[in-house]
Amino acid sequence: MRPFELTRAATVQDALESTGAFLAGGTTLVDLMKLDVLTPPCVLDINDLPLRGISTSDGMRFGALERMADVAAHPGVYPAISKALVLSASQQLRNMASIGGNLMQRTRCSYFRDVTMPCNRRVPGSGCPAIGGTNRMHAILGTSDACVATHASDVAVALVALDAEVVLTSADGTRTLPLRDFYRVPGSTPEVENDLRAGELITEVYVPRLDWAATSTYVKVRDRQSYEFALCSAAVALDVRDGRILDARVAVGGGVATVPWRLTAVEAALQGAQLTEEAFADAASVAAEGAHPLSGNEFKTTLLTRTIVRALLELTEGSHR
Amino acid sequence: MAIRGKEIPVDISLDINGRSEPLSVDPGVTLLDALRERLGVTGRRRKAATAASAAPARCTSTVSQCSPALPSLAATVRRPVTTVEGLSTGDELHPVQRAFVDQDALQCGFCTSGQIMSAVAAVREDVSDVREFMSGNLCRCSAYPNIIAAIKQASEQAAADTRRADATV
Numbered sequence: 001m002r003p004f005e006l007t008r009a010a011t012v013q014d015a016l017e018s019t020g021a022f023l024a025g026g027t028t029l030v031d032l033m034k035l036d037v038l039t040p041p042c043v044l045d046i047n048d049l050p051l052r053g054i055s056t057s058d059g060m061r062f063g064a065l066e067r068m069a070d071v072a073a074h075p076g077v078y079p080a081i082s083k084a085l086v087l088s089a090s091q092q093l094r095n096m097a098s099i100g101g102n103l104m105q106r107t108r109c110s111y112f113r114d115v116t117m118p119c120n121r122r123v124p125g126s127g128c129p130a131i132g133g134t135n136r137m138h139a140i141l142g143t144s145d146a147c148v149a150t151h152a153s154d155v156a157v158a159l160v161a162l163d164a165e166v167v168l169t170s171a172d173g174t175r176t177l178p179l180r181d182f183y184r185v186p187g188s189t190p191e192v193e194n195d196l197r198a199g200e201l202i203t204e205v206y207v208p209r210l211d212w213a214a215t216s217t218y219v220k221v222r223d224r225q226s227y228e229f230a231l232c233s234a235a236v237a238l239d240v241r242d243g244r245i246l247d248a249r250v251a252v253g254g255g256v257a258t259v260p261w262r263l264t265a266v267e268a269a270l271q272g273a274q275l276t277e278e279a280f281a282d283a284a285s286v287a288a289e290g291a292h293p294l295s296g297n298e299f300k301t302t303l304l305t306r307t308i309v310r311a312l313l314e315l316t317e318g319s320h321r
Numbered sequence: 322m323a324i325r326g327k328e329i330p331v332d333i334s335l336d337i338n339g340r341s342e343p344l345s346v347d348p349g350v351t352l353l354d355a356l357r358e359r360l361g362v363t364g365r366r367r368k369a370a371t372a373a374s375a376a377p378a379r380c381t382s383t384v385s386q387c388s389p390a391l392p393s394l395a396a397t398v399r400r401p402v403t404t405v406e407g408l409s410t411g412d413e414l415h416p417v418q419r420a421f422v423d424q425d426a427l428q429c430g431f432c433t434s435g436q437i438m439s440a441v442a443a444v445r446e447d448v449s450d451v452r453e454f455m456s457g458n459l460c461r462c463s464a465y466p467n468i469i470a471a472i473k474q475a476s477e478q479a480a481a482d483t484r485r486a487d488a489t490v
Contacts, residue, residue, distance in 0.1 A: 005329055006348035006396055026393060033349075043348065045397050090457025091439065096393065226456035 001033050008045045015201055016171050020044030022201065024065055024098035027089075028105045036115050037106075037122060051100070051203050059209040064100030064202045068155070071099060078207065080158040080216035080235045087220045088154045090227045100202040102153050103166065103179070104194070108229055109138065109149035120146045121190040136296040137229070140304070142258035143292050147190030151183065151259050152229050158218050159207065160260040161235035161251035167204035168196065174203070183259035212239040212247070219311040220254060221303060230254025232303045236311040238270075243319065245273045250308060252287065256300050263287050266308060275316045277309065284308040331396040337362060338407030346395050355395035356404065364405035364434040405434035408441065417441045417475045424471040428462035436460065436468055444475045 009015040015022065020042035023029055032038040051065040056076035071077060072085035072094065088094060088102075111117045111129050118126035130138050130148050138148040156179065164179045182195050196202070216237035222228040233254035239247040248270040250263040269283035287308055288301040335342045335355065342360055356362040408415040414422070417440050427433045439458050448454045451472055460468065 001349040004348055006331055006394070023394075023397065026397065030351075030394060047397065047399065086453070091442075091454050092457045226453050 002036065002039045004033070004040055005042045006045060007042070008048060010048055012049055012169060012201065012203070015044060015046050015049060016169065016199055018042070018044045022046050024101040025067070025096040027093050027097045028101060032106060032113070035113055037113055046201075060207040062099050062205045064204055065098045067095060068097045068099065068102060069094040078158075078162060078210075078213040078216050080161060080213070080218045080237060081155060081207070084154040084158040084218040084235060087218065099155070099205055103156055103202060103205070104196070105153055106193075107149035108152045110134070112149055121149060121186070124189070124191045131294065134296060135294040137231075137255055138294055138297060139258045140256055140288070140291040140293045140297060140300045141252075141261050142185040144186045144188065144190070146188055147186035147258065148294060149186070149190070149258060150255050151253060151257065153260065154218065154220060154230065154233060154254065156260040157233055157251050157253035158235040159205065160262050161237060161249045162207050162210060162213055162216070164205055164207045166202050167206060168200045169203040170197065170200040176206070180260070180262055185258050210237065213237050215240065215315055216249070217311055217315050219307055219314065221307050232256045232300060232307045234307045234311045236308065236315060238312070238315050240275065240316065240319070243275055245270045245275070247271065252304060252308065256304050265289065275319055277313060280309045280312040281305065284312070333396050335360075335395065335398060336401040338403055339401075344395070348394065348396055350395050352393040352395045352398050352402070362404050362406055366431065366434065403438070405437055408437070415441070416478055417444060417471070420471040420475040420478070424467045424474060426467040426471040427464050432458060432460045440468070440472045440475065443472055444479050447476070
């Protein structure tokens with residue numbers, strides 16, 4: 001690890017005036033510093049900031065420094081969110097990692113994490129070895145000629161499905177942004193991963209109230225049953241009445257997309273659908289439209305639709321025709 | 322005003338197994354290294370250099386129950402830390418340690434200190450999915466069935482102790 005200066009922020013104001021890299025749980029930042037992928041000269045420990053608290057009274061509010069394990073265990077958190085959190089990482093990491101940090105985590109692309117390799121995200125213009133290389137773990141949605149790396153957060157997929165917003169604080173005040181618009185697909189500038197500006201800090205995550213979000217789930221398909229990143233994941237919420245789907249929220253991510261990927265086309269196709277596997281498969285079949293599979297991950301177009309179908313079946317278990 | 326880029330030692334005080342340990346560390350020193358290299362508390366072991374790069378083929382052990390996963394920098398630790406050395410009372414093993422002996426929940430022993438610390442948390446929090454809760458602790462010898470059995474034994478004993486305490490009130 002390169003030498004760096006460590007300071008503690010006592011107030012949000014301190015943090016906003018600092019040029020240091022924000023350190024919360026450290027589960028991403030310290031890792032990437034050990035690998036020399038990130039070499040900040042100054043690190044600012046923000047754990048003393050009053051960015052705590054979980055409220056579920058009108059929608060949900062999570063302070064950015066709430067730990068993943070605490071949000072997952074909090075009663076009344078929508079099931080898609082708590083399941084996505086419980087299926088992330090391991091208990092030790094969930095005890096440490098913050099919600100704000102989770103949303104800011106960097107890609108797990110092995111080329112990004114290896115400083116001896118080119119990577120457009122790490123060194124703009126240096127090339128992307130994943131496109132012609134080992135790319136089984138890479139994305140098929142939202143990719144570009146410059147980058148095919150996935151966004152690894154589980155909970156961000158659930159949050160995007162449920163129209164969550166991030167509250168960003170700067171010296172100029174706060175602004176609120178749908179999480180879906182916060183992330184940026186790589187395009188020709190993969191080094192720009194999100195809309196966070198210099199001098200801004202994520203202070204809160206807000207999930208608007210959705211009365212039928214109690215009928216929501218998160219399905220994660222992976223090579224190991226636990227402590228593993230997703231090959232594909234889906235967050236689904238359903239409003240079911242009289243044996244038909246009135247409304248739906250569907251997002252996918254994990255190993256299939258460069259950013260948490262909302263699937264409004266699947267949502268539209270689900271409206272009015274009957275609760276049968278055939279109807280679910282029909283609706284999910286549009287999920288992979290526009291996908292660009294690579295040499296090592298063609299299977300993900302099929303896996304993507306099947307993951308959505310599995311989530312739908314899980315949610316409607318016991319009420320199939 | 323500190324000079325940017327210079328590694329400036331930070332004066333900290335770690336609460337380790339109930340003892341206060343004042344220490345001056347470089348910012349990049351992890352809690353693990355502070356414990357092992359500086360304080361001689363060697364029960365906690367390294368499984369991998371980075372948080373999520375532990376592969377099943379690697380032996381592993383983690384952390385203390387109240388404290389952080391692997392990458393924690395010593396200078397950012399605020400809470401008291403308990404390591405496996407802090408569990409037993411004199412010669413008397415902690416019930417979870419006892420259960421590990423009873424159920425033969427180890428082979429080579431490298432991962433055992435970390436398994437026990439996670440198991441203590443699993444019992445205390447009465448977790449429903451023990452396998453998921455314990456999945457961050459890998460065991461190359463694959464003593465998993467016996468580890469699960471040890472946690473079951475310790476959980477049952479904790480429940481019985483609670484019932485007995487309730488009955489005497």
